[in-house]
Amino acid sequence: NQHLTPYEAIGEETLSQLVDTFYSHVQNHPLLAPIFPDDLTETARKQKQFLTQYLGGPQLYTEEHGHPMLRARHLPFEITPSRANAWISCMQTAMKETGLEGEIGDFLLHRLQLTAHHMVNTIEPEE
Ligand code: HEM
Numbered sequence: 001n002q003h004l005t006p007y008e009a010i011g012e013e014t015l016s017q018l019v020d021t022f023y024s025h026v027q028n029h030p031l032l033a034p035i036f037p038d039d040l041t042e043t044a045r046k047q048k049q050f051l052t053q054y055l056g057g058p059q060l061y062t063e064e065h066g067h068p069m070l071r072a073r074h075l076p077f078e079i080t081p082s083r084a085n086a087w088i089s090c091m092q093t094a095m096k097e098t099g100l101e102g103e104i105g106d107f108l109l110h111r112l113q114l115t116a117h118h119m120v121n122t123i124e125p126e127e
Pocket of ligand 1: 036050074083084085087116
């Protein structure tokens with residue numbers, strides 16, 4: 001197992017289930033739903049491509065869309081610290097529901113937390 005990439009350790013099927021479950025939560029989250037399209041089919045397809053390469057699998061995202069430039073691609077959206085936390089919370093729930101736990105789950109969650117934090121581009125509005 002020590003020779004597997006994280007992508008191979010998780011497996012394509014589990015990764016695909018994870019992403020679909022994740023976006024079903026995003027769609028129902030009051031902070032996230034408003035900034036996402038109503039139809040998340042294409043978003044989920046791109047996210048599967050992205051996470052595949054992020055985890056050491058084939059470079060599917062880059063082959064179709066070019067360099068991810070993830071932070072730049074998120075600049076059109078107001079990503080506040082609360083939204084980053086909400087994103088991670090949806091992901092954490094989806095990971096549990098997909099059975100992605102243990103060492104590989106901890107590894108993935110940690111990396112996603114760093115990436116989510118990096119996406120923050122807007123301070124919290126004062127209310
Ligand atoms: C696209 C929000 C974090 C990966 C998007 C889109 C939104 C969004 C609104 C556009 C959806 C669309 O039009 O299809 C957020 C928020 C985050 C976050 C609120 C909270 C921090 C992340 C993280 C990753 C990620 C941590 C990767 C691990 C992507 C990818 C796309 C995307 C790959 C598709 C880019 C493309 O259009 O090619 N995100 N995102 N996002 N996000 Fe995020």
